Amino acid sequence: MILKIYSNNDHLADLLHKNPQTDEGLYAKPLKSGIVIGNVVSAHRYEVLFQDMSNGFTEETGNQLDFQSLCNPLAVLNSCTELFGHVLKEKNEYEAQEMKWLNGLTRGQADTQPCTIQVPVFYINSSWYRNGVFLLERYFKGIDVKRMVGNNYYLTITASTLFEAMNLLNLTALFTHLTNVDAFNTFIDDSFAQKYLRVLTNLEQVPYFVLYLFIKRAVKNNAQFTLVKPVLEAYLAQYGIAANLTSEDTQRSRLGFITSEIGIDHAVLDIGCGEFAYYKQLTNKGFAHSYYAVDRDENLRRLGENIMNRMNTDNLSFYTRIDEVLPKERINIIMSEVIEHNAPEVSAALVKRALLFDFGKLVISTPNAAFNKFYFENGFRHEDHHFEFTGEEFRLFIEACTENRADIQVTYMQVGDELNGICPTQLAIIKKKIQDEKQR
Template sequence: MIIKLTSENKYFLDILYKNPNTDQGLYLKELKNGIVIGNVVSANEYHCVFLDGKHSYLPEEGNQIDFQSYCSPLLALNMSTEFFNHLYKENASLSETVISWLDKNYNEVDTEKCTIEVATFFIDSGWYKNDRYLLSKYIDGISLNHKIGNNYELNIEGKTVREALQKFSLVALFSHFTNKYAVYTYIDDYFIQKHITMLTNISGIPYFVFYLFIKRIMRSPVQFEKFKPQLEAYFNSEIQFVFTDTHQSRKEFICSQINFEEPVLDFGCGELQYFKLLLKKGFTQEYHAYDEVDFKHIADKITAIENADNLRWIESLEEIKDFEGQVILSEVIEHNSFEEAKELLIWIRDNTNFTQLFVTTPDKDFNVNYEMTEEFRHDDHDFELSNSEFRELINEIFPNPKSFYGVGDCVKGVYPTSAVIIQKK
């Protein structure tokens, strides 16, 4: 792998801490089974090169060709740490740090654009589609050009050397942890803190990048709680993060409210995610699963593997008329036309004797946080409601006692999921 940095800044090499008069501008150090080499090409260009001995970045030891040592995002991450770790400190303290031989601080000298180029960069995730890389949508100055297979040319541009390097490391970080073909990386608190510093050093990063960081990089709720205040402080506490992703947050919310002494009807059950979670929590009452799509084979498989004799697959609506118990209707109504959704809610009202009815649906006002404007959150949605429209719909159909909730992260008072728990008549 070769990483090329260029800048017209006359202090470029000073910012990088690279002295062309030392060892003819060369720097060599062992990295895994290979050697990293830093080379001063000119006053405005610096190259980082990795020459591997054998299989330093290859997940499959049986493969004779270690192509990952030429293009791995993890290698890019390791190389940037090796060469430029001094530039990954918090902005306020680094800005005031004096470069001793210049008697100037970084704010005085790091004032011009910097570009970083990697000729071959490996990505095998869904983050590159429709000729665009996901992070390019949210962070300026990141571009990928497809070459062949899973190989891309990566180009980064920053307003300063520090910004370019921090963007570069974030791309390498996210790419490594979303690639299917990746070496396991141990993530400790130091690793998390280092990359939170990079995120918060760059101005204007939107909510969704932080969401991805929490969901893809953080490994435990304990780790999340430790760093949560720093993440929220970036947004002046106008955002409140949760550890679980949007889908998991819905599951946790509903399952935390389920009465374990009553049966459940999961209307539009999909692949039975709610049942799996409730089963882990010790739910033993009868669980009736219904969906227009035939997922009976999944229900049968769960029954066999988990010995779940309380799971009942429902073939038709007639079988659930007069059902008594709790009803889950999660992320279902938006897959119908608005009129069909109303008819479905009325059918449940009039044909079941529910003790609790759980209804969730996306709040369309949250979509702006995904950089979405007119499109729905998913292609198979026929409509999406704002929280106020959702409340109006539910109140129109159900005069019952009820409680409304927002589920998931909260961005300026708006949640990704609108939820209601409707009590029996």
């Protein structure tokens, strides 16, 4: 594994804490079962070479050629920790540190020139690289990824200072390591999470979605979340975003809310059931009534049968058309992330059709378009969406669908991370009124 660090800053070697007069600029340290070597090539260029000798970054112990030590993002993280740990300290601490050999010049005073770090062979094997673009390139202009051969890429980090470049490199390597499908197992303890929380907040103007990804990928338990939550909320507050962050990702927060709202006391109709996430969640809570699942994809029928066999249940019925569903009992209805996948008029007809069932509660969820600005500059959240409603548009849509229905009442909710009062998912909970319940 090779790192190349470039800067026109005459104090580059000083900032890296590597004296070009010592051992002709060479610096070597043991790392795992190999060695990492730093070399002062010139006043404006520093290089790092790491070679591990016994499969330190792969679980394929039978592989005689340990190519992962040449390109693994974890090797980047470990090498930076060994050689440049002082550049990964908290920003104010780093900038205030004096370099006594430079008459007390601080690192902050000296680190004022742009810096580029190149990793000629960087291993990425995840869905984060898609259609020629690495996900983090969308959120950091200083990241450039070029495909070389297979899963090997040329990574270039560009920033206004060495400090920013080194922290951005480590953040990129961290996310890549955690998302690679064949990543070498890393135990993320509290100190690991706090270290890279510091790396993350050392950078300025980090978009919310990157913070979201950090919580979902690098925070492994509620205790760690309790540690990082106030730090990240304070970070967002610096940029005018009042945040209430949650430990669950958007999908799980929606899944948890809807299953709790639907409950296990009545039969369920799941319109747009997908891969039966709600059926599995409700069954794990003790649900034993009839479950009517509807989806246009006929291939899901076999999946449903396999799930019933695995969970030892027999109460799931699958349909490809809603008109085929003829429940004999009162039901609760789920329409989770369904309406946006059709034209508005088609979705309106689907909601009106659902309202014709003998139901106690109908829960409809859909993305909140007002939250999209925290994800990206423009566009829908997913390519197959026909529309995405703002809160007001969603209310008007539901009101049009429930017009002249005096027997129901509607409550609107939001779930997920809350930023300036907006959450990623909005829901309408449509209930039959109490009077209707009493008549039964």
